[in-house]
Amino acid sequence: MDLVLIAQGLLNGLLFGGVYSLMAVGLTLIFGVMRVVNFAHGDMMVWGMYLAFLLATRLGLDPYAGFPLCAAALFALGFVVQRRLVNRIIDAPHEMQILLMLGIAVVLENGALVVFGPDPRRVKSFLALSTVWLGPLFVDVARLVTFLLAGVLTGLLYLFLFRTDLGRSMRAAADNPYGAAVIGTDVRRVYAVAFGIGAACVGAAGALVAPFYPFQPSVGLGASVTSFNIVIIGGMGSLPGAFLGGLLVAVAESLGAVFLSPSLKELVSFSLLILILLFRPAGLFGGKVA
Amino acid sequence: MEDGALSFLEVRGLSKRFGGLLAVERVDLTMADGDMLGLIGPNGAGKTTVFNLLSGFLAPDAGEIRFRERRLGGLKPHDICRLGLARTFQIVRPFARLSVLDNVKVAALARHPAMADALAAARAVLERVGLVDRASELASRLTLADRKRLELARALATEPTLLLLDEVMAGLNATEIDAMVRLIGAINSGGISVLLIEHNMRAVMSLSHRVIVLSFGEKIAEGTPRAVAADRRVIEAYLGDEYVHPAAH
Amino acid sequence: MRLWPLGLALVALAALPPFIGSYAVTLFTLIFFYAYLGQAWNILGGYAGQLSAGHAAFVGIGAYVTAVLSLRLGLTPWIGMFVGAAAAALLGAIIGYLGFRFGLRGFYFVLLTVAFAEVCRIIALNTEAVGGAVGLYITFTGNPAQFQFQNPRAYYYIALVLMTGATVAVWRLERSRLGAYLVAIREDEQAAEALGIDTFRCKLLASVLSAFLTGIGGAFYAFYQFSLQPNTLFGIPLSVEIIIRPIVGGAGTPLGPVLGSFILSPLAELSRSYFAATGWSGGHLIVYGSLLIAVVLFLPEGAAPFVARLARSWRMAR
Numbered sequence: 001m002d003l004v005l006i007a008q009g010l011l012n013g014l015l016f017g018g019v020y021s022l023m024a025v026g027l028t029l030i031f032g033v034m035r036v037v038n039f040a041h042g043d044m045m046v047w048g049m050y051l052a053f054l055l056a057t058r059l060g061l062d063p064y065a066g067f068p069l070c071a072a073a074l075f076a077l078g079f080v081v082q083r084r085l086v087n088r089i090i091d092a093p094h095e096m097q098i099l100l101m102l103g104i105a106v107v108l109e110n111g112a113l114v115v116f117g118p119d120p121r122r123v124k125s126f127l128a129l130s131t132v133w134l135g136p137l138f139v140d141v142a143r144l145v146t147f148l149l150a151g152v153l154t155g156l157l158y159l160f161l162f163r164t165d166l167g168r169s170m171r172a173a174a175d176n177p178y179g180a181a182v183i184g185t186d187v188r189r190v191y192a193v194a195f196g197i198g199a200a201c202v203g204a205a206g207a208l209v210a211p212f213y214p215f216q217p218s219v220g221l222g223a224s225v226t227s228f229n230i231v232i233i234g235g236m237g238s239l240p241g242a243f244l245g246g247l248l249v250a251v252a253e254s255l256g257a258v259f260l261s262p263s264l265k266e267l268v269s270f271s272l273l274i275l276i277l278l279f280r281p282a283g284l285f286g287g288k289v290a
Numbered sequence: 291m292e293d294g295a296l297s298f299l300e301v302r303g304l305s306k307r308f309g310g311l312l313a314v315e316r317v318d319l320t321m322a323d324g325d326m327l328g329l330i331g332p333n334g335a336g337k338t339t340v341f342n343l344l345s346g347f348l349a350p351d352a353g354e355i356r357f358r359e360r361r362l363g364g365l366k367p368h369d370i371c372r373l374g375l376a377r378t379f380q381i382v383r384p385f386a387r388l389s390v391l392d393n394v395k396v397a398a399l400a401r402h403p404a405m406a407d408a409l410a411a412a413r414a415v416l417e418r419v420g421l422v423d424r425a426s427e428l429a430s431r432l433t434l435a436d437r438k439r440l441e442l443a444r445a446l447a448t449e450p451t452l453l454l455l456d457e458v459m460a461g462l463n464a465t466e467i468d469a470m471v472r473l474i475g476a477i478n479s480g481g482i483s484v485l486l487i488e489h490n491m492r493a494v495m496s497l498s499h500r501v502i503v504l505s506f507g508e509k510i511a512e513g514t515p516r517a518v519a520a521d522r523r524v525i526e527a528y529l530g531d532e533y534v535h536p537a538a539h
Numbered sequence: 540m541r542l543w544p545l546g547l548a549l550v551a552l553a554a555l556p557p558f559i560g561s562y563a564v565t566l567f568t569l570i571f572f573y574a575y576l577g578q579a580w581n582i583l584g585g586y587a588g589q590l591s592a593g594h595a596a597f598v599g600i601g602a603y604v605t606a607v608l609s610l611r612l613g614l615t616p617w618i619g620m621f622v623g624a625a626a627a628a629l630l631g632a633i634i635g636y637l638g639f640r641f642g643l644r645g646f647y648f649v650l651l652t653v654a655f656a657e658v659c660r661i662i663a664l665n666t667e668a669v670g671g672a673v674g675l676y677i678t679f680t681g682n683p684a685q686f687q688f689q690n691p692r693a694y695y696y697i698a699l700v701l702m703t704g705a706t707v708a709v710w711r712l713e714r715s716r717l718g719a720y721l722v723a724i725r726e727d728e729q730a731a732e733a734l735g736i737d738t739f740r741c742k743l744l745a746s747v748l749s750a751f752l753t754g755i756g757g758a759f760y761a762f763y764q765f766s767l768q769p770n771t772l773f774g775i776p777l778s779v780e781i782i783i784r785p786i787v788g789g790a791g792t793p794l795g796p797v798l799g800s801f802i803l804s805p806l807a808e809l810s811r812s813y814f815a816a817t818g819w820s821g822g823h824l825i826v827y828g829s830l831l832i833a834v835v836l837f838l839p840e841g842a843a844p845f846v847a848r849l850a851r852s853w854r855m856a857r
Binding site: 037039085088089092094095096098099100102103104105106107108109110111113114118217221225228263264266267270271273274277278279 | 588590592637641643645646647649650651653654655657658661662664665775779782786814820821822824825827828829830831832834835836839
């Protein structure tokens, strides 16, 4: 096997992994704080992609400048979903939450289909075609910038959770909602903010991959499954697990693409999910189990 | 057991750890047919873990359980129930959206596969525990005292020879406790052996033929209620608990 | 519950076809068919409380096996559908065995069912022997021995029989020991286990039974549409179609899926043709998703208990 090819696959995977990490961090935050599984995660990402597309085509805003706006819009969406919908049934049986989230996923996916149509899109960026050579390996600058920005956002989230009052009360509400309520936290508002941040993460991830990842409304499901894979591998609710898991899965997929035909890539991803569900429900990095 | 035909329930060296914590350590326990045995101890002493081990919800790390000459190792909770060992849960778990009668009927089906027989058996059990006038009520509508009765009724409907009762009096008022004590006494007189976890000392002392005391997973005393109540280690365990873990659960 | 209104409704439906046009015949056929699929799902999802979001897998397997047996070996679908259903039941057994043996609950089980359905879809897409992405086409001969009929009213009656049969089966299940056990498992699995119920075996049975009936539905669908495409037969949208009717109508009740289908199938057809006319494909799924959200928030037990309460108060008022 060509070593350069493998090294290139490894590098591409690692760079793409930043996006995976950001998606997974969003999902794991929502789960860790509310014990809610966001089945609409991938569909929220799709909306992030299309918002980046709109900003680029209507306002001429480059995705690397416009991604905070996409994140903000998705924050609003997540906030409203939690505040207006999920909070109403937060104490109901688990099945109800699952059905609610499935309903939201169906609405978001088909909403994108109705508004933007089924054709694949791609967003132009000034970075799109520039590459840098590292010896025999080339680095796609767009991917590199995406990777760095994703890393910065994850770092900021970390600082937020551990260094700010709101972040601390979020972690308190995750550990013990009753106790947090007793000491005066508006738990429902904290929940809404947490869902908003989780959605903002995946929205930003969507905007950041849009320049080099052609998308259509139906990619949401695959993105959701990838996020679930990562989060279950990393341990449900674990932030470091989600971050490392994202890099790991991206590298694995990228190397897989070197060896496997593209049509099998999807198969591998779903088969991986089945195996992970069966054998590693607690996560490779030993996170908390639901 | 080799040295007698008395072994109704025979537990040897039962141990269970969670992570590094020893929840139950080398506990021995025997019961004869018809016994009423109290299992007491401070919070976190491992009483409920013993129940979970006996009823098959947890697998022991070491030790052996024999019930009526049969080893229970490796059996699932439903197998153990069918052998005649039934349990209740400390936090009652009624099927909330089913009627009281249907709750008990589900349990009675274990012994009476035909629906009509199961319903008749369920009614008889409800009669016995004094819930018959609530039969068509939704289980979620019951008061705590009645839910505790329902929990007991369901276990009874599986027609056990040994009944494990986990704090069936917790949260009840004095009148309700007296009624429950009479009920459990009657169940035992009817020929069902009872192993009782209870925090209400008056109840457990008046009901039990013998009492076993657990502390930090170990058996620290065993004997008649009177003897155990006078045991210094038991008093220390309880006082220590009061002072060392005032809020422990 | 009084049964005569239901009997009357059934007689009316049986007498209806000569008096209605072909569009209405198609509409009713779809109502019956989706009620049937919803009823099959109801056993596992409604009674046993194990949410499957991948029931399309069983439709697809039932359809493909029956069609391939017919096209390649000339086996009549009247027999082939049972082979197809058996294959679906086998998949139901595999998913159930893995899911329940490894103790997957709630959303973990949902994910498992979705993953299996998607794996089936991708395999069908990439298997040239079953037509790959193009799919399979059945030539219309109009031969009843090959499950093909000149008169569309034949499909109407077959679908009506399927719906009625499945509803009676579920009604009897509810009154059986297995039915009582499934409901107990749905309400509290550990408590059920403590009462002597072999929860693993019961859930597995529910999964196999549900998959078998769904597989029969798949065979019907293939020979009603004359064509099989992986994305249609194994896709998430079909799974959503299957789930939503019993949930809207009332999951875990014998009439829920039927009621749900009478509400939703006409709505789906109307919005599908409306949205298709406006070029908004996917519009009807937005309606579904919104309905699912609304039902969860405002009518969590579905319409059936609500309708039953209305009927009771109406009788009392008289």
